[in-house]
Structures are given as C-alpha cells and as structure tokens.
Amino acid sequence: MASLLGNLFILAAPSGAGKSSLIKALMEKYEGNETTPMQVSVSHTTRQPRPGEVDGVHYHFVSREQFEALIEQGVFFEYAEVFGNYYGTSRVTIEQTLHRGIDVFLDIDWQGARQVKKLMPDTCGIFILPPSLDVLEQRLNNRGQDSEEVIAGRMAQAVAEMSHFSEFDSVIVNDDFATALGDLEAIVTAQRLRTMKQQMRHQVLLDELLGSA
Amino acid sequence: MASLLGNLFILAAPSGAGKSSLIKALMEKYEGNETTPMQVSVSHTTRQPRPGEVDGVHYHFVSREQFEALIEQGVFFEYAEVFGNYYGTSRVTIEQTLHRGIDVFLDIDWQGARQVKKLMPDTCGIFILPPSLDVLEQRLNNRGQDSEEVIAGRMAQAVAEMSHFSEFDSVIVNDDFATALGDLEAIVTAQRLRTMKQQMRHQVLLDELLGSA
Numbered sequence: 001m002a003s004l005l006g007n008l009f010i011l012a013a014p015s016g017a018g019k020s021s022l023i024k025a026l027m028e029k030y031e032g033n034e035t036t037p038m039q040v041s042v043s044h045t046t047r048q049p050r051p052g053e054v055d056g057v058h059y060h061f062v063s064r065e066q067f068e069a070l071i072e073q074g075v076f077f078e079y080a081e082v083f084g085n086y087y088g089t090s091r092v093t094i095e096q097t098l099h100r101g102i103d104v105f106l107d108i109d110w111q112g113a114r115q116v117k118k119l120m121p122d123t124c125g126i127f128i129l130p131p132s133l134d135v136l137e138q139r140l141n142n143r144g145q146d147s148e149e150v151i152a153g154r155m156a157q158a159v160a161e162m163s164h165f166s167e168f169d170s171v172i173v174n175d176d177f178a179t180a181l182g183d184l185e186a187i188v189t190a191q192r193l194r195t196m197k198q199q200m201r202h203q204v205l206l207d208e209l210l211g212s213a
Numbered sequence: 214m215a216s217l218l219g220n221l222f223i224l225a226a227p228s229g230a231g232k233s234s235l236i237k238a239l240m241e242k243y244e245g246n247e248t249t250p251m252q253v254s255v256s257h258t259t260r261q262p263r264p265g266e267v268d269g270v271h272y273h274f275v276s277r278e279q280f281e282a283l284i285e286q287g288v289f290f291e292y293a294e295v296f297g298n299y300y301g302t303s304r305v306t307i308e309q310t311l312h313r314g315i316d317v318f319l320d321i322d323w324q325g326a327r328q329v330k331k332l333m334p335d336t337c338g339i340f341i342l343p344p345s346l347d348v349l350e351q352r353l354n355n356r357g358q359d360s361e362e363v364i365a366g367r368m369a370q371a372v373a374e375m376s377h378f379s380e381f382d383s384v385i386v387n388d389d390f391a392t393a394l395g396d397l398e399a400i401v402t403a404q405r406l407r408t409m410k411q412q413m414r415h416q417v418l419l420d421e422l423l424g425s426a
Binding site for chain 2: 127130132168170171172182189190193202208210
C-alpha cells in the first residue's frame with residue numbers, strides 16, 4: 001500500500017461537530033482541480049435511504065443478505081454495525097482510486113477508523129471537535145426533528161465518540177467554519193508533500209537533479 | 214521534549230532553491246500573528262559578517278575560541294564546520310521558545326538536520342528543491358558575483374546537498390513561489406493540528422467536552 005500516490009483520510013467526529021458541512025465544502029472547493037484530485041468514499045449500508053439520498057452517490061444501499069455476502073467475499077476494508085444497520089467501505093474501490101493519485105476521504109466513526117488504521121497505518125486520521133458543549137447541544141437541537149430524549153441520547157453518543165479523539169493523528173476544532181476548512185486543507189496539502197509521495201510524483205525531476213552527481 | 218507546544222522545523226535546500234526568500238516571506242506574512250507565532254532560530258557562527266548582516270539578528274558572530282568554549286559547555290543543539298567556519302544552534306534558546314508555544318525554524322544543512330533529528334525526532338524536516346537543473350544553474354548564475362569555477366563548485370555542492378532529500382519528512386518543489394509558500398504554510402499549520410499539540414492547546418475544551426461522560 002506504500003506505493004499508492006493518493007492519500008487516504010479518515011474524518012471522524014461526533015454528530016453536531018459539522019463534519020458533513022466541512023467535507024461538502026472541501027469537495028466543492030476542489031471539484032475539477034486536477035493538481036489536487038479528491039473524492040469521498042461511497043460506503044455500503046443496509047439502512048433505509050433518507051429523503052434526498054441517492055443510491056451510489058450518498059451510499060450503496062443494499063439488503064442485509066447482500067451485505068453479509070460481501071463480507072464473506074472480503075470486499076470490505078472495514079465495516080461496522082451501528083444501531084442495527086451495517087456500514088462498510090469497499091477496499092478494492094479505494095485502492096484503485098488511490099493508485100490513480102486521487103485522495104480519498106472516509107466519513108466513518110472511531111470503530112471503522114481503528115480497522116482502517118490497522119490495515120493502512122499510513123492513513124491520516126482527522127478528528128473534528130465542536131468548540132464547546134453548548135454549541136454541540138445547540139447544533140443537535142437545531143435539527144428540530146427529535147425529542148429531548150433522542151437529543152440526550154445523541155449527546156451521550158457524541159461524548160462516547162469524542163472519547164476516542166486521541167486515536168487520531170490530527171484534531172480540528174470547528175469554531176469558525178472558514179478556519180476549520182482551512183485547517184482541513186492544510187492537512188490534505190501537507191500529506192501530499194510528504195517525501196515518499198513527492199518522490200513518486202517528481203521522479204523525473206529527481207533523476208534530473210541528482211543524475212548530474 | 215514531547216511536552217513543548219511549539220513545533221521545531223528544519224528547512225534545508227541546495228543553494229539556489231530559494232529557501233531564504235521562502236523563509237523571509239513566511240516570517241513577514243505571520244509577523245505579529247498571535248495565533249501562529251513563529252521565528253527563525255538565530256545561529257552562532259565564526260565566519261565574518263557579510264555587508265548588511267547584523268550581530269544577533271542574522272547570526273551571533275563569535276570567535277573560533279568563543280565557539281569552541283560554547284561547544285564544551287554543551288550549549289549547542291547541533292553544530293557543523295563548513296568551509297572552515299563553525300555554525301551552531303543554541304539548544305537552550307530553542308527549547309525556551311518552543312515552550313512558549315512559538316514555532317521555530319532552523320535554516321540548516323543536512324548535517325545539522327541529522328543531528329537535530331537524532332535529538333528531537335518530533336522535528337519536522339522540510340527539503341526545498343528547485344524545479345529543474347536549468348533553473349538551479351540560472352539562479353546560481355544570477356548572483357553575478359562569482360566565477361564559472363565557483364558556480365560549478367556550487368552546483369556540485371547543490372547536488373551533494375540534494376542527495377540527502379529523502380532524510381527529510383516533506384519536500385517542496387519551488388517552481389511557483391506563491392505555491393511553494395502555500396505549501397510551507399500548509400505544513401506548518403498541519404504540524405500545529407497534530408493531536409498531541411491540540412491536546413495541549415485545548416485542554417480546557419477537552420475537559421469540558423469529555424467531562425460530561
């Protein structure tokens with residue numbers, strides 16, 4: 001896996017930290033950018049599509065039977081069962097994309113992150129935190145679709161997710177959105193500048209510069 | 214050393230890669246910036262000041278006897294003899310600066326870099342490359358102060374320096390200056406976002422977020 005030009009990123013966060021908005025903004029900013037190609041990995045899931053979700057774009061929606069068959073075939077890089085639904089990431093697709101020099105972003109939780117890190121230690125894990133407990137509560141409330149009980153459950157789940165932040169390589173505090181987006185971009189750029197990746201990208205230049213020794 | 218908030222960076226490059234201009238531009242851009250404080254380490258040297266160089270700003274200019282006394286006292290983080298002159302970096306000053314949360318930039322060669330890396334593995338080593346051999350030759354010629362022989366010697370020295378690029382963590386190709394400066398900024402920002410550093414910077418926030426578990 002060390003010979004892949006693209007970089008694999010994991011983005012994890014508690015619900016309400018603003019992860020989805022950050023990923024969306026990043027993808028929009030770099031859409032069509034040929035020097036920094038990137039894409040979000042599309043996961044498989046057994047959960048029902050929410051309104052507006054498109055099969056193949058937001059998720060590959062499959063049945064429980066289909067998912068378990070794919071597990072058997074070893075297709076998944078990582079998978080987890082959350083609230084009775086399976087979520088998984090296709091290893092083969094990701095490797096092909098990285099091989100083409102495209103950075104891939106995995107929008108997963110700490111459990112998935114741990115599995116991916118084990119298989120690809122070179123993966124860059126990023127954890128996004130809210131700027132305060134108040135803001136987190138507000139953000140979970142602002143969705144306005146759920147009861148207090150559901151919100152309290154989400155808060156507890158958010159805290160549980162956050163307790164794993166130190167398993168990640170980098171931490172972004174999403175206080176000011178533009179700053180957080182800039183931080184995310186900096187991490188992505190810095191990963192591309194690592195010597196091993198630059199060596200692959202600039203092999204011709206390096207041969208020219210060092211060949212005259 | 215792992216408990217220092219500031220980050221230590223090494224910038225190395227062959228003469229003619231544009232390292233000095235990049236460091237100067239970076240320092241000017243972040244001058245007075247309190248969220249991202251940074252400074253270049255001022256080295257000690259036994260060589261004669263060049264026109265315009267100020268003692269304590271560009272270098273601490275000392276005699277050969279003074280320098281050797283400082284070596285004995287263990288003041289130097291690293292030192293090297295280049296073309297008959299000593300160059301060294303004060304360990305104590307750097308540690309104090311890092312402790313205050315200020316990023317420190319070391320403008321040194323591969324020999325110094327190797328010594329620093331041994332003492333502080335957490336140091337981020339950055340190597341800057343010219344975009345081609347032609348551009349490198351042009352840049353070494355454009356100084357217009359030296360004979361062809363001196364330039365040929367510098368070219369050989371540049372190639373020798375470049376042969377050590379793979380000992381560094383990151384590589385920047387200085388083709389377009391603004392892009393190279395952006396790359397340097399990204400690496401600096403990304404270093405500040407590493408979990409260990411963020412944990413120190415946001416301890417109060419983390420206690421608040423996780424304390425409610």
